[in-house]
Amino acid sequence: MESLQIIQWITGIILVALLLGFGYHLGTLAPESSEQSPDTTTSPASVSSAAALADGVQTVTLSWGKFNYKPDTITIQADTPVQITADLTRLQGCFQTLIIPDLGITHYFDKNNDVLTFTPTKKGTFLFTCAMGMGKGTLIVQ
Numbered sequence: 310m311e312s313l314q315i316i317q318w319i320t321g322i323i324l325v326a327l328l329l330g331f332g333y334h335l336g337t338l339a340p341e342s343s344e345q346s347p348d349t350t351t352s353p354a355s356v357s358s359a360a361a362l363a364d365g366v367q368t369v370t371l372s373w374g375k376f377n378y379k380p381d382t383i384t385i386q387a388d389t390p391v392q393i394t395a396d397l398t399r400l401q402g403c404f405q406t407l408i409i410p411d412l413g414i415t416h417y418f419d420k421n422n423d424v425l426t427f428t429p430t431k432k433g434t435f436l437f438t439c440a441m442g443m444g445k446g447t448l449i450v451q
């Protein structure tokens with residue numbers, strides 16, 4: 310009986326922790342502002358983007374859509390520098406941290422540091438997430 314109570318107690322703690330984490334994210338989930346270009350999609354369809362190439366640098370702007378990063382799939386070329394610029398009007402709180410575990414990248418975007426620059430050398434498909442893993446995307450290096 311005693312071990313059952315311990316299990317119930319632990320389950321309660323986990324539930325509270327999950328709810329707090331979820332609430333923390335909800336606080337940053339402002340609806341997409343209507344002043345942006347009209348987006349008629351109502352479902353959280355994935356948005357993919359190939360990086361634009363300018364002066365030998367691949368550029369991508371990372372923002373927040375309805376329920377996830379926008380774009381949530383980013384295609385880039387290997388061995389060419391990449392600049393990911395954060396749209397800080399949309400990326401707030403936990404989503405300001407971008408983690409690409411397989412590439413060893415953890416980057417915090419803020420007003421003074423809203424660009425992440427790196428040069429991918431390995432080809433493949435890599436996960437990127439926010440600090441708590443609720444925002445997720447795919448980085449495709451070709």
Ligand SMILES: [Cu+2]
Nearest residue numbers: 403439440441
């Ligand atoms: Cu997060």
